[in-house]
Amino acid sequence: MLFTILLWPLFLLSVQAAFVRRWECSASDQTLTDPVFRQLSLDGGFKSTDNTTTLSLKLTGEFTSHSCDTLDGSSAQMVVDARVLGRSVGHQGRTMGTCAESLYFDHSTTGLRQYAIYQTSYYLNHTYALHTLDTTIRLRLDGREITCAAAHITPYIGSTASVLLKAVPFIIMILFGLATGPLRIRRSNGRSMFRYELDDTSSDPAQSHAQGLGDCLQYLQFIFLTGCLTLSYPGFFQAIVSQLAWSSLIFKNWPVTHQFAYPGVMSGLYATNSTWGLEEMSQVLGGTTMSDLWVNAIVNLTLLILGTAVILQIPFLSEWISKNFRTRQSAELSDFRTESLTQFKRTGWSVIRTVLDRFLLPIVAYSSFQPLLASWFPVYRTFMAVTFVGFLAVSLGFTVWYLGKNERQSAFFRHSSFPRRESGDWFSSALYGVPIIRGVVIGGLQHSGLSQIIALMACEVLILACMLWNYRYGPVWRHTCFSAARLASIVMTSAFLPHAQVSERSRGLLAYCILLVHAGVLLFGFLGPCLVDIVRFSLREMGVINSPADDFAQSNRTPVFGIGQLSQRSTRNISFTELPALRPAAYTHRTDAYPSFFRAPRPGTAGSSSRSLAPSKIPSQSGSESGESTESTESSMDSVDLSVLDSEAATERSDVDYSKREADQYYGRPTGSRMPADRADRQWADDHPTSARHWRWSRPEKTKGFEVFRPGRPGL
Known part of the structure; x- marks a missing residue:
C-alpha cells in the first residue's frame, strides 16, 4: 500500500491531465459488456472559457483477445454522461481513438499494437464548482459495449x-x-x-x-x-x-x-x-x-x-x-x-x-x-x-x-x-x-x-x-x-x-x-x-438602551456560598471605600432564590441579649467618639448600600441576635449609621440619569420593612 501511495503521484506528474479515480459500473450496466478491453487509467481536466467549461477525458486500456488493429479499435466511440444530482449537465463532443504499441515512449517495441488511447470532450454550461459530476463512461465498438467505468469528478471550488x-x-x-x-x-x-x-x-x-x-x-x-x-x-x-x-x-x-x-x-x-x-x-x-x-x-x-x-x-x-x-x-x-x-x-x-x-x-x-x-x-x-x-x-x-x-x-x-x-x-x-x-x-x-x-x-x-x-x-x-x-x-x-x-x-x-x-x-x-x-x-455604551438584567447578568449570577467557601475568602486588603459606586438594584436577592445565603437568626442568649437592640432603640453616642464613628462610617459607606443584608428578614422578635451573620465574616460590618437605600438610589440616579429613568420605570415598588441596626464590634 505504501508503494502505491508513493508511486501514483509520480505517475500523475508524468501526464498532462489529472488522475481520475474510476469505479466499476453498476451490475445492471455490466450485463451487456463484452470484456475484450481492459481499462488501465482514466485522466481528465477542466478548461474554462467565457461561457463554456470543457471537461477533457482520456481513457487508456488494452485489448485482451486480439490486437487493436485486428478489431479496428481506433474506431471505438466513448459515450460520456455527466450528471449533477441526477440531472445531465452538458453534451459530448467527438471521440479520437489511437492504437499504440506501448503507452510509454521509451518502451521497447514488440510489433503488437494491443493498447488504445481514447480522448473526448464534454461541454458544460457552468463550472459546477461546489458540485461533483457523477460521470459514466462507456466504450462502444461496432455497436456493442466493450467496457464501462464510473467516476466522481470534482471541479476545483475556486x-x-x-x-x-x-x-x-x-x-x-x-x-x-x-x-x-x-x-x-x-x-x-x-x-x-x-x-x-x-x-x-x-x-x-x-x-x-x-x-x-x-x-x-x-x-x-x-x-x-x-x-x-x-x-x-x-x-x-x-x-x-x-x-x-x-x-x-x-x-x-x-x-x-x-x-x-x-x-x-x-x-x-x-x-x-x-x-x-x-x-x-x-x-x-x-x-x-x-x-x-x-x-x-x-x-x-x-x-x-x-x-x-x-x-x-x-x-x-x-x-x-x-x-x-x-x-x-x-x-x-x-x-x-x-x-x-x-x-x-x-x-x-x-x-x-x-x-x-x-x-x-x-x-x-x-x-x-x-x-x-x-x-x-x-x-x-x-x-x-x-x-x-x-x-x-x-x-x-x-x-x-x-x-x-x-x-x-x-x-x-x-x-x-x-x-x-x-x-x-x-x-x-x-x-x-x-x-x-x-x-x-x-x-x-x-x-x-x-x-x-x-x-x-x-x-x-x-x-x-x-x-x-x-x-x-x-x-x-x-x-x-x-x-x-x-x-x-x-x-x-x-x-x-x-x-x-x-x-x-x-x-x-x-x-x-x-x-x-x-x-x-x-x-x-x-x-x-x-x-x-x-x-x-x-x-448600551452609547447610552441608547439600558437593560442591566440581560443574559450576561443572569449567566453571571452570584453563586451560593457556604461557611467553607467564606472561610477561604481572599486576603486582599480592599476596603469598601475603594470600591466604585454600585447600582443599588443589583444588590437585591430574594431569600427564596438563595435560601442558603441567608441563614436563620440565632436564638437570643444571655450574652447576646445585651447586644441585641430593637429597631426603635437606637443607641446614641456622645462626644467625639460618636462624631468620629459617624463620620468614618458615612465616608466608607457612601458608595455601597448594605441594606440587602437586613432586607426580607424574619418576623421581628426581641430575643433574636442579628448582630452577626456569615456575610459579616466575609465582608465585615461597619459601625454607626449608614446611608438609607433611597439616598443611594438618588445618588446613583444623579450619576446615571438615563439609566435612572429606566430603573424608575422597570423596578417594582419597594416595600418598607423594619431595619436592624447593629452595634459596632471591636476591631472594625
Whole structure:
C-alpha cells in the first residue's frame, strides 16, 4: 500500500491531465459488456472559457483477445454522461481513438499494437464548482459495449470560495470569543455583588480571557475531522470541509514535507486515490503523507503554545511598565513577585487549556492513526504516538480531578463543548474524556467506516443523556442542540458507507443537508448570539438602551456560598471605600432564590441579649467618639448600600441576635449609621440619569420593612 501511495503521484506528474479515480459500473450496466478491453487509467481536466467549461477525458486500456488493429479499435466511440444530482449537465463532443504499441515512449517495441488511447470532450454550461459530476463512461465498438467505468469528478471550488470558507468560520470564532470573553468581563463589571472576588479574571488564573474560542473551535474541528472518516463522500463535501483544516493544526504541507506533497488540485479538478479517509483528506488538501502530517501537527501545536505564552506576557508587562511610569517610582519588589507568580500560573493554565481543551481532539486523532502505519515505520515512532495519547489521557484525568476537588471546573472549562456541571458526579466528569474517545475513533478505526459511525453516535447519545441528567442544575438547551446537530450529521453520513445502496443523487442531497446543518449551527448558534451581544453592548455604551438584567447578568449570577467557601475568602486588603459606586438594584436577592445565603437568626442568649437592640432603640453616642464613628462610617459607606443584608428578614422578635451573620465574616460590618437605600438610589440616579429613568420605570415598588441596626464590634 505504501508503494502505491508513493508511486501514483509520480505517475500523475508524468501526464498532462489529472488522475481520475474510476469505479466499476453498476451490475445492471455490466450485463451487456463484452470484456475484450481492459481499462488501465482514466485522466481528465477542466478548461474554462467565457461561457463554456470543457471537461477533457482520456481513457487508456488494452485489448485482451486480439490486437487493436485486428478489431479496428481506433474506431471505438466513448459515450460520456455527466450528471449533477441526477440531472445531465452538458453534451459530448467527438471521440479520437489511437492504437499504440506501448503507452510509454521509451518502451521497447514488440510489433503488437494491443493498447488504445481514447480522448473526448464534454461541454458544460457552468463550472459546477461546489458540485461533483457523477460521470459514466462507456466504450462502444461496432455497436456493442466493450467496457464501462464510473467516476466522481470534482471541479476545483475556486480561489474565492476557498478564501471565504476559510475566513468566515475564523471570523465567527473570533467574534464569538470576543463576545464571550472581553465583552462579558466588561459588561459584568459592576453588576455582581461579589465582582471583586469572582468576576475579576485575575482572581482565578485558570479562567480564560477568551472563553468562547474553544467552544466554536471544537465544533469546527468536529466538522473537519468527521470529513476524514473512511466513507464514500461526494467529492465536493471533502473539498469544502478541507478548508477548515487550520482549525485542526493542518496548514497544507507545512513545515515538514520530506520533499513530497500530494498534487491536490490538478488541471482544475481534485486528484485523489486513497484507501483511508484521513489519507484522502490530505490528498484533497495537497498536503504531505500521514506520517509527516502527525509531525506537522505536533510542531504547529508547539508553536501555538509558545505564541500563546508570549502574547499573555504583553499586557502584563505593559501594565507593569505603565504603573511604574504613572507613579514615577519603582514598584515594590514584593508586589512584582506576587503578580509575576499569578501571571506564571495563568500562563500555565493557558498552555494546559490549549492542549487539553482546544486541540485535544485533532492531536489524538493524528496520533491514533500512526499505529496503522506501524509496518512501514520504526517501532519507536508508534511507541511515541501511543505514549503521547496515554499521557494526554492521564493529564486530562488529573486536571479534571484537581479542578473538581477545588470546585473550579466552571472557570477552566467555561464555554467548552459541555455545559457547566454543578452536580459533581462522576458521570458528568466523564464527559471531559469524550474528545479523546472521538480522536481514537477517527484516527484508530480508519479501517472501518461503520465502526467509526457507531462509536461517534454512541458519544453523542452519551452527551444527550448527560444533558437530560443535569437539566435541573441549569439551562442545557444550547449544548443539547449542538449535540443533536452532531448526531444528526453522523446519522446522515451512514448513507456514505461503501456498501450502502444509496443513489448518487441521494448521496449528494444528504451531503448538502449535512453542510446546511453545520452552517446553521455556526450562524444561529455562534454568529447570531455574538452579533446581538456586540450590538447591545455598543448601544448600551452609547447610552441608547439600558437593560442591566440581560443574559450576561443572569449567566453571571452570584453563586451560593457556604461557611467553607467564606472561610477561604481572599486576603486582599480592599476596603469598601475603594470600591466604585454600585447600582443599588443589583444588590437585591430574594431569600427564596438563595435560601442558603441567608441563614436563620440565632436564638437570643444571655450574652447576646445585651447586644441585641430593637429597631426603635437606637443607641446614641456622645462626644467625639460618636462624631468620629459617624463620620468614618458615612465616608466608607457612601458608595455601597448594605441594606440587602437586613432586607426580607424574619418576623421581628426581641430575643433574636442579628448582630452577626456569615456575610459579616466575609465582608465585615461597619459601625454607626449608614446611608438609607433611597439616598443611594438618588445618588446613583444623579450619576446615571438615563439609566435612572429606566430603573424608575422597570423596578417594582419597594416595600418598607423594619431595619436592624447593629452595634459596632471591636476591631472594625
